[in-house]
Every structure is written in C-alpha cells, then in structure tokens.
Amino acid sequence: MSIKLKLLAAFGFLFCVIMLLGGLGAYYLRELARDSKAIIKDNYESVEYASNMMKLLDELQSLQVYYFFNPENSLDTVKYQSLVNRFNKLLLAERQNITEIGEAGLAASLAEDFKDYLTIFEKGTGSLPDKNSYYFNHVLPAYEPVKTQVAQVAEMNMQAILRKNQTAQQTADRVVAYMGLLGTASMIAALGFLILLPGYIANPLKQLTFSIEEIANRNYDKRLEFDSNDEYGNLATAFNTMAARLHEYERSNVSKLLFEKKRIETIIQHMQDAIIGLDENKYILFANPTALAIIGMQEVELVGNYAPDVASVNDLVRNLIKELMIGRDSWEEAERRPLKIFANGKESFFSKEIVDVSSSKTPNGKPRLIGHLIVLKNITRFQELDAAKTNFIATISHELKTPISSIKMSAKLLEDSRIGKVNEEQQKLIAHIREDSQRLLKITGELMDLAQVETGNIQLHIRETDPKEIVDYACHAVAFVAGQKQIEMKLHIPPSIAAVQADREKTVWVMINLLSNAIRYSPQEGKIEVTVLKQKDCIEFSVKDFGKGIEEKYVERIFDKFFQVPESNENFTGTGLGLAISKEFIGAQGGRIWVESTVGTGSTFKFLLPIVKNIKSFIP
Incomplete structure (x- = not known):
C-alpha cells in the first residue's frame, strides 16, 4: 500500500470518529433541548399564570375587606373591574395551556367557582343591614375554594416540572456515559496514531537527511535501506542509483580538477605581480614567489597560517591586511596611497588591490564570500615619472611667476597718466593684459600649491x-x-x-x-x-x-x-x-x-x- 493510501486510511478513520462524536452529541443535545423546552413551554407558563392569579385574588380580597368593614366608603369599581378582567385573562390563558391529566377539569371548576364568587360578592354591594356578617357568611366561604383551586393548578404543574426534569437528567446521564465511552475509544485510537504515525513518516526522512549530508561530504558509498513497497522504497532505490552515479562522476572528474588546480597554481607562480590568497577566515592559502620576495618570508612561514598571527611579526603583512581587519568603511583615504617598500635592493612603490572572491552557487541564490586576493603591482616607474612631472611643474610655475608679475606691474604703469595718455582701445588692451596676467598668476599659484602637495612638503600650522x-x-x-x-x-x-x-x-x-x-x-x-x-x-x-x-x-x-x-x-x-x-x-x-x-x-x-x-x- 502506498503512503498516500495509508495516510488516507488513518485520517479517514479519525474523521469518521469525529463525525460519530459530533453526530451523537448533536442528537442528544437536541433531546435535552426538547425536554427543557417542554418543561418551560408546557408547565412553567401554567405555574406563572397560577402565581399571578393568586396575587390578583389577594388584591380582590383586600378590596372587599376594605369595602365591607368601612361602611362610609364606596366600592372602587374601576379597580375592581380591572382585577376581574386580568384574572379572567390569565384563567383563559391557563385553559388554553392544558398539559397534564385532570388539569382541564380543574381549570373549568376554577372558572365556575370564580364566577360564583363574583356573583356572591356583587350581591353584597347593595343595601345590607350587616355587611360584616355577609362577608364572613357568604363572601369568604366563596373565596376559599377559588384560592384552593388556583394553588392546585400551580402544584400540579410544579410536580410535572420535577418529573420532566428527572427525565432530562436521565437523558443527560445517558449522554455522558455514551460520549465518555466513545471519547475514550477515540482517544486511544488517536494516541496510537500520534505515537506511530510521526515515526513512520519522520524516521525514513531522518535517514534520508543523514544520507544526503554524507553524500554532500563526498561519502558516495552511503546507501539507503527501506524495507517497504511504498514511496519510501522507491525513494531509496532512486537515491542509491544517484549515489552510485555520483561516485562514478567523482572518480572521472578528480583528475580534471587536479589538472586545472595545477594550471592555476602555475599561472599564479609565474605572474610578475605579487599575489596573496586568503580564505574567508583570514587564513593564508598561497603566496607566489614575487609576494614572498617582497614580504621577506619563506612559504612555510606564510601558507596555512592565520594572517593576523603573521602580521604580529611582519609589519608589511600587517599593513596589507589592515583593511580586511578594520573594515572597508573605516579605511582612511590617506592609507590608500601607494605603499613604499624596500624591494629588489631599492625603494619601490606598489599599489594594493584587495579582491573579494564570492561563490555564485549557494542554496539561497545569494553570493557567499569564500576568500580574498591581495594584489601588489609595482608602480615605481610611474611614481618616478610623476615625481619628475611634479618637479617640472614646480620649476616652471616658479619661473613663470616672476615675468607674469612683471607684466602685471607693467600693465599697471601703462595705465598711469604720468607715463603717457592712452586712447580707449589701448585702455581695453591694457585691461585684457591685466586680467590675463592675473589669471596666469592664479594658475601658477595653484600649480605651485599642487606641486607642494604632491611632494609632501605641505607646511601646516x-x-x-x-x-x-x-x-x-x-x-x-x-x-x-x-x-x-x-x-x-x-x-x-x-x-x-x-x-x-x-x-x-x-x-x-x-x-x-x-x-x-x-x-x-x-x-x-x-x-x-x-x-x-x-x-x-x-x-x-x-x-x-x-x-x-x-x-x-x-x-x-x-x-x-x-x-x-x-x-x-x-x-x-x-x-x-x-x-x-x-x-x-x-x-x-x-x-x-x-x-x-x-x-x-x-x-x-x-x-x-x-x-x-x-x-x-x-x-x-
């Protein structure tokens, strides 16, 4: 069976268990909701009606007592009629909400007794010789059965509520038992999947990762052994085939790589410029004979050593790697000038160039620094030519400054009227001479400043x-x-x-x-x-x-x-x-x-x- 089918079977089982739990839960919740609804709708409303009717009966009795025992006061007919109407309305609602056996007869009897009670009371509102006796002998006896029957209605519905509540509790207990059993079984099944499934999926991947790392470390003899007929088995077969072909490819290319390495080393060894190679950790990889002669050290003292350690005993190496150690941003412009090194029996000048070597093949696509090249080019001849040029400029500037100053003085004397008058055209020519001489003086001054700068003879205060x-x-x-x-x-x-x-x-x-x-x-x-x-x-x-x-x-x-x-x-x-x-x-x-x-x-x-x-x- 393939991994896909195994995973579908496992998750399908869990899905069925979840659906079963959800279905049973929904069914029993519906049952509980129905029982609760029956209690509230069928019985609680009747209890509420009976309670309100009892309150209205108490108010009617208070109104009657006030009327019969205070002969000088008349009956508040408006309030009386309002209480009667409200009671009849509640009684009608109760008769329309019959839910229990015998409740209909009790409600009908209550309606009849209440009607008789009102009739007896209304007879006593006429002219009577002794209202107190009429109340105790007729009205009060008619009031008692009405009150009793209202209480019986409330008691009947309260008993029904208790009975139905017990039924709902039994249903709830049944739900808890069923859900507990099914939940326990589901938890056991899920725990089994939790323990077995990750290992089934992750262990082969772990072996695959380890094998890939071994291949990356050029251990092409590494093989995968998955005893299964699923995708992992196919993966192991493909991986083993790849490792075998890589092993063959490695053996066929080692000789080519060694040949290319030897050719590059030969080119570097015969270059006239001094070249020093460092890896990304500042360890010296190679130095050609020109570089060794300039530094004044043997190859064994340089190659394979940590550059800062070599710099601690050689000032030139310290100067060469200083830029790498302190960072490019902190490198002073003045320190980028040509290096003056005593080489080949004389003082020589070299320009330094540091080239960062990066690898273009990285997993994230970004170049990765893999080393540095320090290249020293001998520019002594150009430095000597530049010094000769600077001396020439300084000499010419100095020699030109005196005649130009003389020309400027002569132009100023020509403008003096004591020498002789000049016409307008001559005046313009003299002005042009004065401006040109001033410009030439400025140029010679700047050339002399430049010569002073280039010779390093700047006088600073x-x-x-x-x-x-x-x-x-x-x-x-x-x-x-x-x-x-x-x-x-x-x-x-x-x-x-x-x-x-x-x-x-x-x-x-x-x-x-x-x-x-x-x-x-x-x-x-x-x-x-x-x-x-x-x-x-x-x-x-x-x-x-x-x-x-x-x-x-x-x-x-x-x-x-x-x-x-x-x-x-x-x-x-x-x-x-x-x-x-x-x-x-x-x-x-x-x-x-x-x-x-x-x-x-x-x-x-x-x-x-x-x-x-x-x-x-x-x-x-």
Missing part, C-alpha cells in the same frame, strides 16, 4: 581654531562677488561650537574655494547655505548651492586633478585644480571632503575636521 572665524573670514572674502549676483548667503552655526584642530589659512582657502564655486554655479538672485555641525569627534562644514547640480557619473571624479565638469559653466574656464588641492589640504589635516549632488537641485560640498581634544567650546 595646526592649532586650535574657531570654526565660526573660518566661515566668517571666507564669507567676507567672497561677499563682493556674491553681491554682484545678488546671492543671499545663509549661515547655520550653533551658538556654542567646539574648536577644530586645523591650519586656519589653508582651511579658509578651502572654504573660499567652495564658496566661489557655489557662487559661480548659482543662478542670479539665488542663495547659498553654509552649515557647521558637530559629528561625533569632528566638526562638519558644508556649502550648499541650488544650481544645476552634478551628474552622478562626474561625482566620483570631481576631486581629480585638472578635471572639470563638461559644459558646467560656459562662461568660466578654470584649471580644475581647486578641488584637488582642497582635498589634499583637508586630508593633510586628518579630515575628509566629499560632495553630495542631484541634478536639478544643486550640490552640497562637505568636509570634516577633528575636534581639539580636552578643550572648551567657543561661546560668543
């Missing part, structure tokens, strides 16, 4: 500096240019702000450069927002404009040397050095500079400077 002074000085410097375009400058600086550890002059130069760019790319009658905020252990300066913005593809290159955003401003031609120098100035002070921009909404340039430790905030 780090001291405690008030951030508000930096902003105020820079805003004052560009106030005239901003006024020409009617640009509003809004400052957002807290009343109390911590001091920064910075070179005041170079930080002001950076702020002026950012404000000048913001003014240049802001629309006429626009606005610029300058904000200073405390961010953890740093002070953040930001300059926001509401101009055209920078396209995303240019954001990453905006701080590159000589780079300018294409067609950003057709009326401006700069050198593309301002932001590059600003980046170097801020980085040299231990800070960081970046830009956030969206096309159409403007750009925000921000930079961070460290707070001076253990100092008080500036409070105006």
